[in-house]
Amino acid sequence: SQQGEEDPQALSIQEGENATMNCSYKTSINNLQWYRQNSGRGLVHLILIRSNEREKHSGRLRVTLDTSKKSSSLLITASRAADTASYFCATDFVGSNYKLTFGKGTLLTVNP
């Protein structure tokens, strides 16, 4: 399976702490994206990182990409209760005709 694998599957932290989620994949990618999903809702695009990029920032989000290890991480700093959601990485594999393949997701719970 080319599906990305996130770890941990679930993460529970206190407000103000940082949350780090990891994603691994198996084949070469064009880009990798991170999405957020609140329970029972659609997906919200957070950040896209291209295969030739190593790090990107957006507000409290920091994404890294290590193509040699075929892995990415999403860091949420100074977490808030409102950050509670599932986070998915999605990869656009080379040769996939631009289709996204989603990982299994990390359920983040930020306790007030």
Added chain:
Amino acid sequence: GAVVSQHPSRVICKSGTSVKIECRSLDFQATTMFWYRQFPKKSLMLMATSNEGSKATYEQGVEKDKFLINHASLTLSTLTVTSAHPEDSSFYICSATLKGWSSGNTIYFGEGSWLTVV
């Protein structure tokens, strides 16, 4: 920003009937839309790629005769679940990309549609 709308957000239908879910791009033209299925607490599984004016491309294992996809205009794709069964109950999400899709374009997701077959 770009918005994708799905309708209905929730639908309950009887086993054996068909149900249609619409996916609309509200302020942009989408030559390509994608349909996903998501079981509770699971990831999204791509069902098919919907191309405006042509037949949809289905992923392996997805029954094209059961999940009919029509993309008749640049702003609308529909998914029809035919002869629905309880095992078809799931969360269905569509996504759309701006015209001229290529790698790296942002994909916009709808809010999803909960289907319950009783």
